[in-house]
Amino acid sequence: MSDLAIGLRQVRAEQRAFWRNRAAALFGFGFPIMFLLIFGTIFNKQSTCVDGTIGARGQCVGGAEVPYNNFFVPAMAAWGVITTCFSNLTIGVVNRRDNGLLKRLRGTPLPSAAFVSGVLGSALISAVIVVALTAVVGHLLYQAPWPAHPLPALVTVLLAGLVFCVIGLAITPFIPNADAAPAVVNFTSLPILFISGFFFNFNNAVFADIAKVFPIYWFKESMLIAFGAEPSSSGWNGQDLLVLLIWGVLGLAVTLRFFRWESRRA
Amino acid sequence: MAAIVVEELHKSYGSLHAVRGVSFSVEPGEVFGLLGPNGAGKTTIVEILEGYRRRDHGRVEVLGADPATAGRDLRRRVGMVLQECAVEPYLTVCEVVELHRGYYPKPLLTDDVIELVGLEEKARVRVKKLSGGQQRRLDLALALIGDPELLFLDEPTTGFDPSARRNAWEIVRGMRKLGKTILLTTHYMDEAQNLTDRVCVVSAGEVVRIGTPASLRAERAETRIQFIRPDGVSVPEVGEVVPGGEDGLMAMITETPTKALHELTAWAVARGLELQRLEVSQPSLEDVYLELTGDE
Numbered sequence: 407m408s409d410l411a412i413g414l415r416q417v418r419a420e421q422r423a424f425w426r427n428r429a430a431a432l433f434g435f436g437f438p439i440m441f442l443l444i445f446g447t448i449f450n451k452q453s454t455c456v457d458g459t460i461g462a463r464g465q466c467v468g469g470a471e472v473p474y475n476n477f478f479v480p481a482m483a484a485w486g487v488i489t490t491c492f493s494n495l496t497i498g499v500v501n502r503r504d505n506g507l508l509k510r511l512r513g514t515p516l517p518s519a520a521f522v523s524g525v526l527g528s529a530l531i532s533a534v535i536v537v538a539l540t541a542v543v544g545h546l547l548y549q550a551p552w553p554a555h556p557l558p559a560l561v562t563v564l565l566a567g568l569v570f571c572v573i574g575l576a577i578t579p580f581i582p583n584a585d586a587a588p589a590v591v592n593f594t595s596l597p598i599l600f601i602s603g604f605f606f607n608f609n610n611a612v613f614a615d616i617a618k619v620f621p622i623y624w625f626k627e628s629m630l631i632a633f634g635a636e637p638s639s640s641g642w643n644g645q646d647l648l649v650l651l652i653w654g655v656l657g658l659a660v661t662l663r664f665f666r667w668e669s670r671r672a
Numbered sequence: 673m674a675a676i677v678v679e680e681l682h683k684s685y686g687s688l689h690a691v692r693g694v695s696f697s698v699e700p701g702e703v704f705g706l707l708g709p710n711g712a713g714k715t716t717i718v719e720i721l722e723g724y725r726r727r728d729h730g731r732v733e734v735l736g737a738d739p740a741t742a743g744r745d746l747r748r749r750v751g752m753v754l755q756e757c758a759v760e761p762y763l764t765v766c767e768v769v770e771l772h773r774g775y776y777p778k779p780l781l782t783d784d785v786i787e788l789v790g791l792e793e794k795a796r797v798r799v800k801k802l803s804g805g806q807q808r809r810l811d812l813a814l815a816l817i818g819d820p821e822l823l824f825l826d827e828p829t830t831g832f833d834p835s836a837r838r839n840a841w842e843i844v845r846g847m848r849k850l851g852k853t854i855l856l857t858t859h860y861m862d863e864a865q866n867l868t869d870r871v872c873v874v875s876a877g878e879v880v881r882i883g884t885p886a887s888l889r890a891e892r893a894e895t896r897i898q899f900i901r902p903d904g905v906s907v908p909e910v911g912e913v914v915p916g917g918e919d920g921l922m923a924m925i926t927e928t929p930t931k932a933l934h935e936l937t938a939w940a941v942a943r944g945l946e947l948q949r950l951e952v953s954q955p956s957l958e959d960v961y962l963e964l965t966g967d968e
Contacts (some may be wrong), residue, residue, distance in 0.1 A: 506757035
């Protein structure tokens with residue numbers, strides 16, 4: 407069997423295990439969809455300011471005033487990618503490192519690259535599904551438009567998904583054990599999610615500057631553009647994707663240097 | 673050419689010198705047992721041979737290759753049962769074996785291997801739902817699916833019930849008949865005695881003895897004679913009196929069992945006594961092992 411075929415079989419096995427593991431499926435899909443239903447309902451028909459700041463009388467300065475759900479659907483889709491690619495993947499890999507599954511695989515002729523491709527490929531499939539589901543729910547319940555630029559949207563989701571997978575792999579060596587994994591992924595993603603303006607636009611220059619260090623902010627921006635919530639002619643924004651790529655390269659370097667296949671018990 | 677060669681192997685973890693100059697070799701087709709108490713260094717030795725750990729000093733060869741650098745080609749020819757090693761819990765037995773089957777160039781058939789380890793009734797059950805012993809049998813199935821030349825079995829029957837252990841032994845004997853080389857570690861002396869061609873006893877990181885189970889047992893020439901001590905009479909000491917192990921049981925060991933037994937039974941017959949639970953036994957491998965590893 408060729409390495410490509412082995413990699414594809416790994417993807418299939420990972421997907422099968424993912425959907426049978428209700429906790430993982432819920433963790434990946436539950437949060438973004440649940441918040442879409444709550445906030446989407448509360449702020450339906452209201453408007454929000456994207457790509458600008460809110461002036462003293464609440465007016466949108468330098469940006470565009472759009473229906474809240476036009477903004478919120480791509481934001482929650484982005485969060486879905488982060489939960490499936492970063493949160494779920496990290497928790498899953500740390501679990502498997504601690505229970506010895508990774509060690510077992512190292513003793514078989516399965517190439518490490520094929521195993522990692524399986525994990526990443528499966529996470530990307532889940533990411534595309536969560537984005538599609540978010541778009542459908544947003545469109546049916548809240549009349550949010552379909553993604554204005556489908557190709558940039560797909561490329562952005564796949565690229566960002568890959569980057570968040572790699573960042574997830576990169577932080578696993580610093581998570582001591584499986585019990586700590588959910589806390590670590592939530593602690594590293596949720597605060598950045600809030601200050602990156604996933605739920606509301608807000609005026610806080612300090613938070614905004616901090617948020618701009620991290621890939622989560624840039625991913626949200628590129629999703630707003632690709633979905634058409636921010637005005638753009640092409641749906642592409644090179645700067646957003648470049649920052650994501652830089653984070654991906656950093657993550658890859660840390661992974662290659664520090665990744666562990668066994669827990670540190672012995 | 674030997675299947676496994678270990679020469680002057682050393683390994684330390686920080687200040688703990690876990691393996692101290694271990695040497696042995698395993699011939700093709702041999703079932704070789706590595707015995708020793710917990711912490712003796714058995715698993716460290718096996719994991720160096722499996723390629724999981726780097727040695728500090730010494731020479732190691734597995735199927736003619738250095739496991740530290742050999743990589744995928746060697747792993748295609750070797751099967752492993754590791755200690756405490758999970759399988760994807762949400763896949764079924766059949767799916768996991770089939771997935772692993774794809775990793776090897778000339779694998780066995782999934783159904784055959786599942787039947788071999790006695791999991792055919794659980795083939796469609798998710799791994800999560802298997803008992804500890806059943807998961808261990810799945811471990812064995814995953815080690816066998818690639819039709820390996822060499823098998824590493826690190827405590828393969830821990831957690832098995834007696835019938836599952838007998839079954840596992842049959843599998844190992846079957847592998848031996850097919851000419852596979854097997855290196856196994858175990859705490860169970862009956863397992864070593866029943867399965868291995870040779871054993872290597874390690875204690876505190878050093879080899880204390882290598883030999884066939886029979887030759888190890890022969891090292892202790894004494895025969896043990898035991899019986900219930902009769903009431904109200906003083907029994908002649910026909911051998912060295914040793915602890916009987918339970919109340920009322922008298923035990924003696926002797927290097928001249930024929931003579932000792934003759935004296936003892938002549939004495940009893942003369943008094944019209946029947947010695948209850950009279951038993952004459954050879955030292956077991958366990959006795960020798962306990963003596964060698966200093967646990968007695």
